[in-house]
Amino acid sequence: MKFFEKISNIDRRIIYLMLGLVVIIPIVFKMVLPVRISEPVQSAYDYIQNLPQGSNVIISIDYDASSEPEIQPMYLSLLRQCFAQKHKIILMGQWALGLPFGEIGLNTITSEVNSRSGSNADSLFYGRDFVNLGYRPGYRAMMVGLGREFRDFFATDYRGVPVDSLPLMANVHNYNDIALLIGLEAGQAGDEWIQFAGARYGLKIVIGATGVIAPDMFHYLQAKQIQGLVGGLQGAAEYETLVKSPGTGIAGMVAQSWAHLLLLGFILLGNLGYFATKRRRDK
Amino acid sequence: MLQITGTWIAAGLTLAIFSFLYKDNPFYKMAEHLYVGVSAAFAILYIWAFDVWPMLIEKFITEQGSEKWILIVPAAFGLMMLSRWIPKIAWISRWSIALTVGIAAGLGITGQIQGVLLPQIRGTLVPLTSFNNILMVIGVIATLIYFYFSAVPKGAFKVGARVGVIFIMVAFGASFGYTVMARISLLIGRLNFLVTDWLHLVK
Numbered sequence: 001m002k003f004f005e006k007i008s009n010i011d012r013r014i015i016y017l018m019l020g021l022v023v024i025i026p027i028v029f030k031m032v033l034p035v036r037i038s039e040p041v042q043s044a045y046d047y048i049q050n051l052p053q054g055s056n057v058i059i060s061i062d063y064d065a066s067s068e069p070e071i072q073p074m075y076l077s078l079l080r081q082c083f084a085q086k087h088k089i090i091l092m093g094q095w096a097l098g099l100p101f102g103e104i105g106l107n108t109i110t111s112e113v114n115s116r117s118g119s120n121a122d123s124l125f126y127g128r129d130f131v132n133l134g135y136r137p138g139y140r141a142m143m144v145g146l147g148r149e150f151r152d153f154f155a156t157d158y159r160g161v162p163v164d165s166l167p168l169m170a171n172v173h174n175y176n177d178i179a180l181l182i183g184l185e186a187g188q189a190g191d192e193w194i195q196f197a198g199a200r201y202g203l204k205i206v207i208g209a210t211g212v213i214a215p216d217m218f219h220y221l222q223a224k225q226i227q228g229l230v231g232g233l234q235g236a237a238e239y240e241t242l243v244k245s246p247g248t249g250i251a252g253m254v255a256q257s258w259a260h261l262l263l264l265g266f267i268l269l270g271n272l273g274y275f276a277t278k279r280r281r282d283k
Numbered sequence: 284m285l286q287i288t289g290t291w292i293a294a295g296l297t298l299a300i301f302s303f304l305y306k307d308n309p310f311y312k313m314a315e316h317l318y319v320g321v322s323a324a325f326a327i328l329y330i331w332a333f334d335v336w337p338m339l340i341e342k343f344i345t346e347q348g349s350e351k352w353i354l355i356v357p358a359a360f361g362l363m364m365l366s367r368w369i370p371k372i373a374w375i376s377r378w379s380i381a382l383t384v385g386i387a388a389g390l391g392i393t394g395q396i397q398g399v400l401l402p403q404i405r406g407t408l409v410p411l412t413s414f415n416n417i418l419m420v421i422g423v424i425a426t427l428i429y430f431y432f433s434a435v436p437k438g439a440f441k442v443g444a445r446v447g448v449i450f451i452m453v454a455f456g457a458s459f460g461y462t463v464m465a466r467i468s469l470l471i472g473r474l475n476f477l478v479t480d481w482l483h484l485v486k
Contacts, residue, residue: 016304023467023474028484069472070465096329097322135333140390156337195398196390211465215458222419223406225398232461233468252471259467 004280008273015266022262026254032246033253040221041238044206044228045081048180053086055179056172060193061093061102063186067210068101071184073236073249074208075101078182079109080243088168089130090178092154094189096135103132103158127166134158139189143196147175175201180227185209190217194225208235294481297473422450 025031051057059078063071082089091106093099110124117123124130133154136142142153150172156162163169171177181203183193190207197203206228207217214231221229230239233256236249299314339361343354360382366375407423409416428440429447436444478484 013305019470020474023471024478027471027475027478030485066469069475070468096326096333099329135329136338137330137334140394141386144390153338155342160337191399192394195394199394199398199402211461211463211468215454215461219403219406223402225402225406232464233471234464248472248475252468252475255471255474256464256467259470260463263463 004273004276006273007269008277010266010269018262019259022258023255026258027251030251031254032250033257035237035241035250035253037238037242038235040218040229040231041235041242042228043221044208044230045239045242047204047206047227048078048081048087048182049085051085051087051179055085055087056090056168056177057082057087058090058092058178058181059102060181060183060189061091061098062095062189063101063184063210064095064097065101067186069248069252070210070233070236071186071208072101072105073233073247074230074239075105075184076109076247077236077239077243077245077249078208078230079105080112080245081239083109083113083124083129084243087179090168090172091130091132091158093135094139094192095186096137098186099132099135099158106130106132127161128168131163131166131168132158133163140192140196143192144200147197147201149173175203178203180204180206182206182208185213185217187213194220198225206230290480294477297477301473421446426450 048057059075059082061075079089089106091102093102110126110130114123126132133150134157136153138145138153145152150169151163154163157166175197181193181197183190183205185207186209190209190213193203194205194207198205205226207220207226208230209217209232211232211234214229214235217226217229217231220226230236233249233252236247237253238249240247240249296314296317299310302308303311339354339358343351360379363375364379366372407420409420411417411420425443425447427447428443429451431444434440475485
């Protein structure tokens with residue numbers, strides 16, 4: 001009976017240590033699992049893939065450092081796909097602390113593309129192929145206001161350059177000029193985009209969300225209010241597989257699976273110990 | 284050199300935060316306070332650089348015509364919020380708060396009806412030709428029955444409510460499962476940073 005008492009009272013530090021080990025070992029030994037593509041992620045990919053080349057796509061950075069490991073890999077994959085399809089990227093964000101991650105992502109992928117390109121036409125230029133409008137407060141009011149005129153909120157970009165001097169923005173005035181909004185969400189901003197830009201102005205939306213937020217997005221997907229959903233690190237791994245560019249999403253899948261198995265094991269052990277000791281107490 | 288220094292600082296702070304898993308300690312406290320302080324300073328700079336300066340001050344200076352005078356209204360409401368620092372006139376800030384709450388409520392109501400309620404009702408009115416559709420419609424009806432509190436649950440009504448509870452529990456379970464996945468993902472992200480960028484154990 002001592003065994004059952006012990007397993008129902010395992011020191012939390014042992015659990016943390018084991019969790020750390022099952023996460024670190026697959027990363028160090030670069031273990032990889034095959035990734036199965038789910039329907040919501042495939043829908044997101046197909047929708048972006050089927051947009052006419054050169055479409056204007058807004059990416060909204062609505063996350064910060066605390067969600068970066070989950071969302072940044074999907075953001076990089078989405079950028080790779082969009083640039084491969086020659087779509088024009090308009091970056092903005094509802095989370096002030098998240099904008100640097102948007103800028104880092106743009107720098108990473110544009111440098112990657114430009115190092116491979118052989119001509120000016122294949123290269124990516126700021127102002128022509130992508131812009132970063134930065135952060136503006138206002139949230140819902142701003143989302144509604146952008147349906148009227150972008151310049152009411154974004155007279156200048158992230159660097160203080162007037163948007164009228166940027167060729168990409170010359171014909172962008174409101175949501176009518178936008179083919180798709182990709183919301184990368186760690187909070188409520190995704191709901192707001194769907195309610196205020198999607199429902200009111202008919203803007204097409206794809207959501208990339210943390211694991212915490214993703215379950216709340218499925219009903220929008222079912223009601224066809226969004227065109228696709230990339231949820232959590234699993235979704236990021238699926239997207240990396242689709243764009244054929246393995247990154248930290250795929251690298252984290254073995255660690256994720258092992259950690260889940262370990263947690264299941266601990267839940268079973270804890271319950272086994274609880275019921276065994278309870279029966280003894282009841283006697 | 285700058286990148287190496289940054290990586291070492293980030294690694295040190297990550298380990299300081301992780302040390303809380305063993306027990307509370309001064310390293311954890313230092314990292315926690317540093318995070319709060321840096322975040323607050325960063326947010327203030329952002330609000331100044333992307334909001335107050337370009338949308339209020341610069342706009343007022345550069346814009347021509349009488350339209351610019353409308354900017355005095357949001358500026359006044361903004362200044363009223365600062366009255367909270369002076370207890371005697373703190374009540375003035377309620378006007379700004381009332382304006383914010385009013386706008387949020389107005390937008391919220393229209394957003395919920397136009398963006399959630401109506402599309403979701405439309406999304407539920409599906410042909411019962413597949414198992415998924417049937418399951419979804421049963422789930423919606425059973426959950427609505429569970430949340431109907433104006434009658435004592437008896438007979439078929441009680442069965443409907445019980446089925447509703449099962450659907451709600453499954454939804455909670457799925458949501459919690461996703462949350463666990465999210466938290467493990469954050470751990471993976473940090474440990475990946477430590478072994479890859481800091482220790483260079485993975486090339």
